Amino acid sequence: MVLGRLLSTASEAASSVVRATSALAGSPAGRRSWSSGDRTHLEVRGLHRSDNAALAEAVRQHLRSRQGVEDVRINATLGRAIVRHDRELVGTDELARVLGDVEHEHDLDHAETAPAGEHHPGNPVPLLREVGAFGVSVVGLGYAAATSLPPIRLFPSVVPATVSLVESVPWMRSTVQQYLGRQATDTVLATVSTVSQVLARSPLALTVTACYRLCACREVLARHHAWHRWERSVGEYPQVHHADPVEAVARPRPLPSGPVERVSDVAGTLALLGYGATLTLAPQRAVAMMQAATPRAGKMGREAFATQLSTTLSGRASLVLDPDVLRRLDRVDTVVLDLPALPSAELAAAARSVGHVVTTELGADGDHLPLNATGLAETVRELQTEGAVVAVVSARDRPTLTVADVGIGVVGDSGSLPWGAHVTCFDLADARTLIGAVAPARTTSRYSARLTVVASWLGALFGSLGPAYGSSSRASMPIGASALIALGLGTWWGTRATTGQHSPRYSIGPSHYGKIEETSSDDDTHSRRVTAPTAACEQSHDP
Structure with missing residues (x-):
């Protein structure tokens, strides 16, 4: 079995x-796309902007004028045009060329793409990056184990130590990201980190990397499959893809730091100071001080928790459209329940463990939220201005879901998706699971941060005692061991956060597309869930 x-x-x-x-x-140059059967999702620059209504209409008209195009839908939130077409008459390259002409007519050749499209579950680059990094780390682990006996290492250990530090310290990573962009930063750091660890023959570091990349692979594959299943299930109902633009506004103040960020930022500064203070005296010991201060356990613990949570939710058919929000759960302290769009008692019960619970309906569980004159979205922004980290659960308010720190959308009886949500749930129990995961997310981050501190003290002690030769290897031992422990604990807490649901589940999924059937979960509760029909083969492109 x-x-x-x-x-x-x-x-x-x-x-x-x-x-x-x-x-x-075979993807169109410079344009993300995803295909399934006779449907192709094509990225359009500037389509997500609310002042580009003319662009959306031009896209529709130009595409529909092509022979073989049967239907065009615009999802401005994701910045995609969804085209149903006869592939024998018009191919993806021709459709991409038409879109390029439309963008040129509207002076959008170099415009930005939709931010939500960066995390699209159908994008293959994250999948290939994580699978490739995992494969290289596993092969490299065997190579490092087989060649670690010779005493002389030709590749300097300062390179993997520096890359690991940049990966683990938020302010260092964000600095690199400002120059390279998110996707390029992820790819460059993953590649350089894994390859440098292989060349430096670091078995412990490669073991940590392999375990982490395995978690990341499981997450990206689960998100990929969940998107495929959902898209196939609504293949005959293209109207569900339609979404008008939602204005993306910057958060009124920076997201507050959690225990992982606080420890990591301090550790990163100490790593640079320790390296600089000892470099002229003993270069090998300087590398040891840098490795000792690398806050690897903090990141590994939270990543393991988030990847496990994302994998489980995706396996239950939820669409995790922005996995970054799962890394913010440890800082959520306020939950806004948009009622009466949703049943109140069950969600409020889960939300009480978070902290402050507010609702949009008088008499419901939680504090009544006085709406700002400009709407719920602006009220949420006021909460953020006051220092709150806000999760919103709604089936209808797309602008509010977009501005929330964690936007949890649920699909109502109409079957319309709340595009703009970071996570879309077809089962109310999954929305409750996500809210209930806030408390274990805090526990994971708190213990991971403590592991970071303990490991750094031990690493500094091991690196400073004994001869300078081999000090970097000694200092890296507690760092690697703590990272492995954090990965295990994060995965365990992530698993616990998604099990033990004993309350009844309420079906809120659409009944007019796909097939609804009764399913039972591991805890013998029952749920009505949308299941996808047999699919045609699908392709995805992400240059």
Whole structure:
């Protein structure tokens, strides 16, 4: 049974990688796209802006004028045009060329794409990056173990130590990201980190990297499959893709730091100071001080928790459209329940463990939220200005879901998706699970931060005692060990956060597309869930 599941999982992963690779090779230059059957989702620059209504209409008209195009829908939130077409008459490259002409007519050749499209579950680049990094780390681990006996290492350990520090310290990573962009930063750091660890023959560091990349692979594959299943299930109902633009506004003040950020920022500064103070005296010991202060456990613990939560929710058919919000759960202290769009008692019960619970309906569980004259979205922004980190649960208010720190959308009886939500749930129990995960997310971050501090003290002690030669290896031992412990604890807490749901589940999924059938969960509760019909093969492109 176990072997069969492993083989099935490996087969699915392999087919996804092969499909993504072939699709990426044949994708339109400079434009993300995703295809399934006779439908193609194409990225359009500037489509997400609220002042570009004329662009959306021009896209529709130009595409519909092409022979073989049967239908065009605009999802401005994701910045995509969804085209149903006969591939024998008009191909993806021709559609992309038409969009390029429209963008040129509207002076949008170099305009930005929709921020939500950066995290699109159908983008294959994150999948290929994580699978590739995992494969290289596993192969490199064998190489490092086989060649670690010779006493002389030709590759300097300062390179992987520096990359690991940049990966783990938020302000260092954000500095690099300002110059390279999010996607390029992720790819460059993943590649350089793994390759440098292989060349430096660091078995412990590679073990940590392999375990972390395995968690990331599971998450990206689960999100990928969840999107495919949902898109196939609504193939005959293209209207569900339609979404008008929602104005994206900057947060009124920076997101407050959690325990991981506070410890990591201090550790990053100490790492640079320790390296600079000892560099001229003993270069090897300087690298040891840098490694000792690298806050790897903090990041690993939270990442393990978030990837486990994302993997489980995606497996339950939820759409995790922005996985970054799951890394913010440890800082959420306020939950806004948009009522009467949702049943109140069950969600309020889960939200009480978070802290402040506010509702939009008098008499409901929680404090009544006095609405700002300009609407709920502006009221949420006022809460953020006061220092709150806000999660919003709604089935209808797309602007509010967009400005929330964690926007949890649920699908109502109409079947319309609340585009703009960071996570879309088809089952109310999954929305409750996500709110209930805030408390274990805090626990994970708190313990991971403590592990970071303990490991850094031990690393500094091991690195400073004994001869300078080998000091970097000694200092890295507690750092690597604490990172592995944090990965294990984060995965465990993430698993616990998604189990033990004993209350009844309420079906709020659409009944007019797909097939609704009764399913039972591991805890013997029952849920009505949308299941996807058999699908045609799909492709995705992400240059």
